[in-house]
Amino acid sequence: MSIKVNNLTFKYMVGTPFEKTALDNVSFEIKDGEFIGLIGHTGSGKSTLIQHLNGLLKPTSGEIYIDDECITAKGVDLKRIRQLVGLVFQYPEHQLFEETVFKDVSYGPKNLGLDEEEIESRVKWALSIVGIDYDKYKDVSPFDLSGGQKRRVAIAGVLAMQPKVLILDEPTAGLDPKGRDEILQNIKNLHKKSKMTIILVSHSMDDVAELADKLIVMYRGKNIIQGTPKEVFRNVETLESIGLAVPQVKYLVQSLNKKGFNLNEDIITVSEAKDAILKALRREKK
Amino acid sequence: MENMVEINNVFYGYKKHDQAEEFLALRGVNLKVKIGEFLVVIGHNGSGKSTLSKHINAIYLPKEGEVIVNGMNTKDISKLWDIRQSAGMVFQNPDNQIVATIVEEDVAFGPENMGVEPKEIRKRVESALKAVRMEEYSKHAPHLLSGGQKQRVAIAGILAMKPKCIILDEPTAMLDPSGRKEVIETIKKLNKEEGITIILITHFMEEAVDADRVVVMDDGKIVAEGTPREVFSKVELLKKLGLDVPQVTELAYELKKSGLNIRQDIITIDELVEELCQLR
Ligand SMILES: Nc1ncnc2c1ncn2[C@@H]1O[C@H](COP(=O)(O)OP(=O)(O)OP(=O)(O)O)[C@@H](O)[C@H]1O
Numbered sequence: 232m233s234i235k236v237n238n239l240t241f242k243y244m245v246g247t248p249f250e251k252t253a254l255d256n257v258s259f260e261i262k263d264g265e266f267i268g269l270i271g272h273t274g275s276g277k278s279t280l281i282q283h284l285n286g287l288l289k290p291t292s293g294e295i296y297i298d299d300e301c302i303t304a305k306g307v308d309l310k311r312i313r314q315l316v317g318l319v320f321q322y323p324e325h326q327l328f329e330e331t332v333f334k335d336v337s338y339g340p341k342n343l344g345l346d347e348e349e350i351e352s353r354v355k356w357a358l359s360i361v362g363i364d365y366d367k368y369k370d371v372s373p374f375d376l377s378g379g380q381k382r383r384v385a386i387a388g389v390l391a392m393q394p395k396v397l398i399l400d401e402p403t404a405g406l407d408p409k410g411r412d413e414i415l416q417n418i419k420n421l422h423k424k425s426k427m428t429i430i431l432v433s434h435s436m437d438d439v440a441e442l443a444d445k446l447i448v449m450y451r452g453k454n455i456i457q458g459t460p461k462e463v464f465r466n467v468e469t470l471e472s473i474g475l476a477v478p479q480v481k482y483l484v485q486s487l488n489k490k491g492f493n494l495n496e497d498i499i500t501v502s503e504a505k506d507a508i509l510k511a512l513r514r515e516k517k
Numbered sequence: 518m519e520n521m522v523e524i525n526n527v528f529y530g531y532k533k534h535d536q537a538e539e540f541l542a543l544r545g546v547n548l549k550v551k552i553g554e555f556l557v558v559i560g561h562n563g564s565g566k567s568t569l570s571k572h573i574n575a576i577y578l579p580k581e582g583e584v585i586v587n588g589m590n591t592k593d594i595s596k597l598w599d600i601r602q603s604a605g606m607v608f609q610n611p612d613n614q615i616v617a618t619i620v621e622e623d624v625a626f627g628p629e630n631m632g633v634e635p636k637e638i639r640k641r642v643e644s645a646l647k648a649v650r651m652e653e654y655s656k657h658a659p660h661l662l663s664g665g666q667k668q669r670v671a672i673a674g675i676l677a678m679k680p681k682c683i684i685l686d687e688p689t690a691m692l693d694p695s696g697r698k699e700v701i702e703t704i705k706k707l708n709k710e711e712g713i714t715i716i717l718i719t720h721f722m723e724e725a726v727d728a729d730r731v732v733v734m735d736d737g738k739i740v741a742e743g744t745p746r747e748v749f750s751k752v753e754l755l756k757k758l759g760l761d762v763p764q765v766t767e768l769a770y771e772l773k774k775s776g777l778n779i780r781q782d783i784i785t786i787d788e789l790v791e792e793l794c795q796l797r
């Protein structure tokens with residue numbers, strides 16, 4: 232599904248001394264099936280923005296279209312919107328509450344009024360996507376799982392609704408490197424297979440460089456830069472001045488080029504850097 | 518006394534959901550942290566890092582073994598207050614440590630309880646909030662801040678207590694790159710300039726690069742330790758333990774695997790640049 236945001240402004244606590252403009256005239260478009268990385272300093276408005284995309288927050292002004300439907304208009308069926316746009320919150324495991332993994336993941340589909348068989352098949356599918364063994368874990372209490380496992384079960388709960396748009400708010404925060412890699416790999420595979428539209432909120436420049444088709448950069452409630460990761464990461468100084476950075480390998484490439492290597496400045500992943508360095512050294516040897 | 522913290526053969530178990538047997542989260546941990554040391558603890562999820570850290574300010578007491586903080590045994594209840602004042606803790610989840618309804622009051626809470634003079638408190642609160650770049654928010658309500666902002670306020674709260682030792686349990690998990698850098702810089706400064714002992718738990722391997730020592734936990738035990746260079750040169754061991762190495766170390770490792778003759782223990786960009794320049 233495509234998403235279109237027009238002149239979206241949102242203020243918290245309007246009319247109090249703490250009134251805060253969290254989103255300031257934000258506009259962008261996301262095409263069907265795109266993988267978007269949403270980055271920005273803490274407090275830049277990322278979580279506020281994504282909560283608008285499934286109707287949890289109402290704009291102070293502006294509109295949002297999902298495909299061609301205006302979801303910010305009066306009288307929209309928000310339950311249906313939330314089914315189409317699945318949102319995985321920051322630290323979603325805090326919202327696990329059922330006695331077993333099965334019950335937790337099936338909570339959403341059950342509320343959709345699906346039959347038993349369909350529910351079971353969705354739970355199986357969702358757990359397989361996040362790499363949790365169905366037979367081994369379906370009857371286990373979520374409270375007995377490790378942090379990374381809980382996180383995955385929480386993500387499966389949203390996947391089981393089979394949304395058309397999946398939004399993940401820092402899904403790897405607090406996970407160990409292996410857990411981080413596994414979840415990102417799961418998400419990547421999911422995107423490949425399902426062609427779902429995905430929005431990944433992240434503080435890891437390395438991760439969005441690796442995964443996203445396009446980046447949206449937030450700064451103090453405004454979306455100030457967007458483009459492919461390679462385009463966006465060309466703005467090294469701007470990104471640093473607004474609390475962000477570029478992937479570590481990009482700094483390495485810059486240093487190497489200062490020493491006379493002639494590497495492509497657009498390198499943003501470890502594997503690209505590896506190939507380019509090997510090629511450069513071999514070329515010189517000849 | 519040269520050790521800030523001594524952990525002697527500590528065991529600790531949790532009762533898990535409807536299971537009769539205790540689950541041993543710590544299985545004989547031995548660790549001495551020197552006064553003024555900057556120690557980083559890494560380990561996969563559930564390896565026992567938080568459980569261990571909560572022993573240092575006496576939230577948990579060992580089932581077996583003992584923990585000595587600044588010369589005091591954590592089992593000595595009469596010392597509880599002194600122990601917590603010596604060893605300040607920034608918890609993994611900032612939501613659990615907000616105590617007041619206004620940011621500056623939240624930061625003042627610790628020093629107030631310690632009986633610090635109001636004038637001095639104001640000074641400390643101001644400089645602590647500045648150190649984490651949250652001055653702008655001093656009059657805001659902490660529970661309405663973004664995740665990363667809450668984390669910074671929690672750190673400021675500990676800074677304002679000026680403890681001898683600070684334990685930080687994944688303090689940068691929700692921060693943006695600058696925030697992460699600033700927190701790490703702040704920690705390093707406290708360590709270098711004020712001699713505060715630092716115990717930093719993290720999943721970001723880059724943050725361990727400047728530590729005096731890195732300790733690796735696995736299933737309730739310490740399985741490796743050494744300087745960052747020593748520890749990160751064990752790329753395969755770390756990967757087996759569900760961990761990782763800094764991105765440049767990874768790249769150096771990959772380049773070596775592809776046949777380049779470079780050092781195995783590279784942990785900074787400058788080192789890799791130097792190595793590669795020598796190959797030309
Ligand atoms: N419930 C609330 N009431 C008032 N202000 C709020 C509320 N939630 C967030 N804010 C403010 O709105 C701004 C945007 O917050 P938001 O949570 O969207 O940031 P974020 O980009 O998701 O940050 P992070 O990376 O730390 O999660 C921040 O300045 C924050 O303090």
Ligand SMILES: Nc1ncnc2c1ncn2[C@@H]1O[C@H](COP(=O)(O)OP(=O)(O)OP(=O)(O)O)[C@@H](O)[C@H]1O
Pocket residue numbers: 375376377378379405407531532533534540542560561562563564565566567568569609
């Ligand atoms: N309150 C508790 N009740 C029962 N078991 C617990 C409790 N807290 C931790 N555990 C278990 O003890 C083990 C160690 O947990 P701990 O929180 O110390 O790990 P950690 O290394 O800090 O992990 P993480 O990187 O996820 O924070 C885990 O298996 C965990 O499930």
Ligand SMILES: [Mg+2]
Pocket residue numbers: 277278279321400663664
């Ligand atoms: Mg957020």
Ligand SMILES: [Mg+2]
Pocket residue numbers: 566567568609686
């Ligand atoms: Mg922990």
